[in-house]
Amino acid sequence: MTAATPALPAKAGTGYAENQVWLTARWLLRTAIYLAVWFWGIAVVVVVGATVVVANVGELHNSVFAFARQGAIWFPFSVFIIVSATYLPIHVATGLTRRSLALGAVVAAAVTAVIYGTVFSLLLLAERAVFEAAGWQWRFFDDLSAGAGPETFVPASFLTYFVAYLSGLLVGIAYLRGGGWWGTITLPLTVGPILLVSAFFSADAGPVATESWFGGRGVSVPLAVAASLVLAALMAFVFDRLVRGADVPVRTS
Amino acid sequence: MTGFAVEVRDLTARYGSTTALDAVSFEIRPGAITGLLGRNGSGKTTFLSVLAAFRRRTGGTVLVDGEDPWENPRTMGGTCLVRESGDVVLDEAIKENLSFLADRRPHFDRTAAEALLDRFELDPDKRPDRMSRGQRSAFGVVVGIATRAPLTLLDEVHLGMDAPARYAFYDALLADWIEHPRTIVLSSHLIGEVERLLEDVVVIDKGRVLAADDATTLREQGLTVTGPADAVDAFVVGRRVVARQVLGRTAQATVIGTASDDAQRARAAGLELGAVGLQDLFVHLTDRAAGEPADALTPQESR
Numbered sequence: 046m047t048a049a050t051p052a053l054p055a056k057a058g059t060g061y062a063e064n065q066v067w068l069t070a071r072w073l074l075r076t077a078i079y080l081a082v083w084f085w086g087i088a089v090v091v092v093v094g095a096t097v098v099v100a101n102v103g104e105l106h107n108s109v110f111a112f113a114r115q116g117a118i119w120f121p122f123s124v125f126i127i128v129s130a131t132y133l134p135i136h137v138a139t140g141l142t143r144r145s146l147a148l149g150a151v152v153a154a155a156v157t158a159v160i161y162g163t164v165f166s167l168l169l170l171a172e173r174a175v176f177e178a179a180g181w182q183w184r185f186f187d188d189l190s191a192g193a194g195p196e197t198f199v200p201a202s203f204l205t206y207f208v209a210y211l212s213g214l215l216v217g218i219a220y221l222r223g224g225g226w227w228g229t230i231t232l233p234l235t236v237g238p239i240l241l242v243s244a245f246f247s248a249d250a251g252p253v254a255t256e257s258w259f260g261g262r263g264v265s266v267p268l269a270v271a272a273s274l275v276l277a278a279l280m281a282f283v284f285d286r287l288v289r290g291a292d293v294p295v296r297t298s
Numbered sequence: 299m300t301g302f303a304v305e306v307r308d309l310t311a312r313y314g315s316t317t318a319l320d321a322v323s324f325e326i327r328p329g330a331i332t333g334l335l336g337r338n339g340s341g342k343t344t345f346l347s348v349l350a351a352f353r354r355r356t357g358g359t360v361l362v363d364g365e366d367p368w369e370n371p372r373t374m375g376g377t378c379l380v381r382e383s384g385d386v387v388l389d390e391a392i393k394e395n396l397s398f399l400a401d402r403r404p405h406f407d408r409t410a411a412e413a414l415l416d417r418f419e420l421d422p423d424k425r426p427d428r429m430s431r432g433q434r435s436a437f438g439v440v441v442g443i444a445t446r447a448p449l450t451l452l453d454e455v456h457l458g459m460d461a462p463a464r465y466a467f468y469d470a471l472l473a474d475w476i477e478h479p480r481t482i483v484l485s486s487h488l489i490g491e492v493e494r495l496l497e498d499v500v501v502i503d504k505g506r507v508l509a510a511d512d513a514t515t516l517r518e519q520g521l522t523v524t525g526p527a528d529a530v531d532a533f534v535v536g537r538r539v540v541a542r543q544v545l546g547r548t549a550q551a552t553v554i555g556t557a558s559d560d561a562q563r564a565r566a567a568g569l570e571l572g573a574v575g576l577q578d579l580f581v582h583l584t585d586r587a588a589g590e591p592a593d594a595l596t597p598q599e600s601r
Contacts, residue, residue, distance in 0.1 A: 065371065068401055137352055138385035139402040140375040140447070289369065292353035293385075295313070295343065 065141045069149025070156070073128060077121065077157045084120055085164050088113045092172075105181040110165070110172045114202065117161045118209045118239065125154060125213030129284075130221050134293045147288040151281045154210035162203035169198065197266055201246035204273040208242040211280040218287045221294070238276055245269035300329035301481030302376060302449035304349060308358035311344045317505050318344035321358060324500055324510035326483060328363075331475060333496035333513070334485040335576070337584050341505040342485045343381070346451045349483075350379035362449060375404060378447035382457045384438030388427040392420060392437060396444075403445045410474065411444035417466055431458035439467045443474050453485045464488070468495060489577040499576060501583050508583040513576065520554040520574035529567040540574075540582030552578045 092109045099105055129150060136146045169185065176183035185198050215235040220228030246269045304326035311319040319341045326332050336342045347353045348360055351367045351374050360366065362373040386395050392415065400406045415422055418436035426434055435458040442452050452471075456464045472495055475482060486492045499516055501509040509516060520540070523533050527549035534551045541552040552574050557563075564571045 065402075072398070134352075134385045135387060137350070137374070138379065138381075139399060140377060141402060142351075142369050142371050142374055144369060145371075290354075293347065295347070295353075 065145030066148045066152065069136065069141065069145050070152040073132075073150060073153035074156055076128075077124065077153060078160065080121070080124060081157070081160055081164070084116070085168075088116065089168070092168075096172075100179075100181070105176065107182075107184045108169060108172055108176075110168050111185050111198075113165065113168075114205075117165055117202075118205060121157055121161065121206070122209045122213040122216075122239070125150075125157075125210045126217040126220075128153075129214045129217030129288070131217075133221065133288070133291055137293050143289045143291060144285075147285040150214055150288075151211070151284065154214060155207055157210055158203055158207035161206045162199070165202050165206075166195070166199045170195065197246055200266060200270050201243075204270065204277070205239070205242050205246070208273060208277050208280065209239045211277055211284065212236055212239050214284050215280060215287075218284060218291065222287055222291055238280055242273045242276060245272050300479040302363035302373065303328040303361075303481070304449070304483075305361040305364075306345075306358070307360075309345070309348065309355055309360055310357035311341070311348060311353070312356045313344075319348075319355075319502075320505040322502070322505070322507045323358075324507050326481060326500070327498060328481050329479050330497040331471075331482045331484060331495050332498040332500060333489070333492060333576075334483050334500050334502065335489060335580050336485075336502035337487075340502045340584070342502055343453055345502065346379055346453050346483065346485065349449065350374070350377050350451055352379060373449075376448040377451065378403070378442060378445040378449070379451040379453065380438045380442035380455050381453050382435060382438065382455060384426075384434065384441050384455075386426050386437065386441065389425055391423050391425055393422040395426070395437075395441075396422075399441065399445065403447070405446035405448075407444050407446055410446075411440050414440040414443060414470060417470060418463060432460060432463060435459045436463055436467070439470070443471060446474075446478050446480065448480050450480060450482045451485075452482065454487070456486065456488065464491060468492065471495065489580055490575075493576045496576070501580060503584045509579070516576065516579060517573040518556070520552060520579065521556055521560065522550055522552050522572040522574060522578075523564065523569050524548070524550040524572065525564075525567065525569035529569055533563060533567060533569055538582075541578045552582075554579070554582060 088110075092113060096105065096109050099109070133143070133146065137143065173183045212235055216228070216232065219231045219235050223231065246266070306325070307323050308321045309319050309323070310317065310321050322341075322345070334342050334345070344353070348355050349362060349367060351369065354368060362370075362377060365373050367373045367377065387398060390398070396408055396411050399411075400408050412422070415437075418433075418440065420429075420433060420437055420440070424433075426437060429437065435455055438455045439452075439459075442450055442455060456467060459467065468491065471482070471484075484492055484495065493513070496513045498512050499509065500507060511519075520538075523530050525533075525548065527544060527547055530549040530551050534553050538554040539551050540554055543550045554574070560571060563569075
């Protein structure tokens with residue numbers, strides 16, 4: 046007696062396509078969370094060490110953890126480049142649609158941003174408490190967000206990270222679809238949003254200070270949040286379109 | 299129904315100015331093992347990539363189980379294309395890859411996969427990027443068989459595998475197909491090795507279909523004539539001779555096309571008749587030594 050393979054996949058009923066999105070997001074998050082644990086573990090060790098050294102040889106005036114912001118932007122950014130440039134063949138080869146990859150990757154980018162933003166914000170607040178207890182001056186200082194308080198750096202962190210990780214996805218898919226030349230030529234469009242969203246939240250950002258665009262008062266935090274969300278939605282839409290039209294690279298025998 | 303049927307009408311696929319498939323039309327029967335034969339660059343991989351929604355077609359129609367496969371969750375979920383060495387997670391152990399597939403493939407059989415790993419002597423703890431080419435090909439075979447997709451497409455998966463591993467693959471594929479009938483398309487250069495597996499055959503060359511029929515009918519489209527060299531030469535006068543071998547005073551000629559009195563003439567001349575081998579037919583159809591390849595088989599020659 047033979048057991049014929051059914052023509053219709055058993056899981057292809059209601060919810061099959063939606064399930065693909067969560068499967069994809071879970072898989073991508075597995076790697077992202079693993080790397081996040083390493084990143085923040087190393088960051089804590091380095092920052093604590095730097096704080097101890099500076100406290101013994103000089104005076105502390107600014108948050109040391111604030112400098113981890115750049116690493117938290119660019120490290121996952123590079124991971125998401127790799128994801129969108131290399132994962133497509135594996136995803137499609139397992140019978141999943143590009144739609145599920147696009148949506149799953151955006152969900153993974155958003156959750157990763159929440160994780161990094163939450164950890165970063167909590168570590169900053171913990172650091173501030175330690176500084177205050179030790180009688181040191183604590184001030185959030187970063188190139189684009191000098192002197193910002195939690196009401197600024199918390200939403201700024203979440204949204205900057207989200208936009209940065211979407212940017213990584215865009216860079217990867219641009220290189221996959223367009224090759225080296227187009228991937229490089231479009232970098233201002235694919236990476237530029239990171240600078241833009243940082244500028245939205247900046248109080249004094251030099252040549253890219255948004256306060257100069259709005260009569261010297263800067264963009265209010267709610268407005269910066271709204272603008273960043275619109276920017277992220279636009280990036281997610283473009284990423285979705287690019288992924289849905291992507292061919293799996295040819296690998297002839 | 300035991301697997302997905304495939305219907306292709308005027309399928310065209312281009313890469314820039316290169317035409318990989320030029321308005322090809324044929325059908326693949328559900329539940330059959332079909333051989334997709336063609337030389338390097340003939341368009342085999344492009345065709346399989348379109349079926350598996352790896353790439354878009356440029357023109358024409360492709361129906362997998364009656365539907366356009368592009369971004370179709372049902373047909374994509376039921377189609378498994380294994381390219382050489384497979385598209386697997388290279389930096390995860392084989393056992394992690396099996397879990398990855400089990401979560402995504404509706405019919406994936408982990409027990410069967412683990413039995414095949416044993417058969418091919420693959421270590422479940424080893425990562426694909428640390429395996430030899432032959433081992434990676436074998437893992438691709440494991441994925442292709444254990445996925446049990448209603449449309450399984452195996453594109454030159456045997457490359458890098460040694461002869462014992464290839465024969466183990468053929469036996470495992472046939473045994474699994476008998477137990478779980480489904481549509482399998484097997485692309486291969488090793489026609490002599492895979493010939494026994496094939497029910498149907500499609501021959502592609504330079505983006506055109508040269509023959510598409512069941513293997514038995516194709517074999518009957520020609521014959522081999524064996525006997526004294528003079529008698530063989532006389533028998534094949536005016537026929538399409540695609541291969542000729544001489545051993546001492548004995549010759550064997552392979553001709554395309556048959557005549558109603560072949561058997562009678564052969565008996566009278568003391569000649570033996572046999573079926574044409576797919577390999578000879580393939581070489582004839584795709585031989586470029588004299589310039590352009592041979593014409594596609596006529597409707598009589600390829601039903």
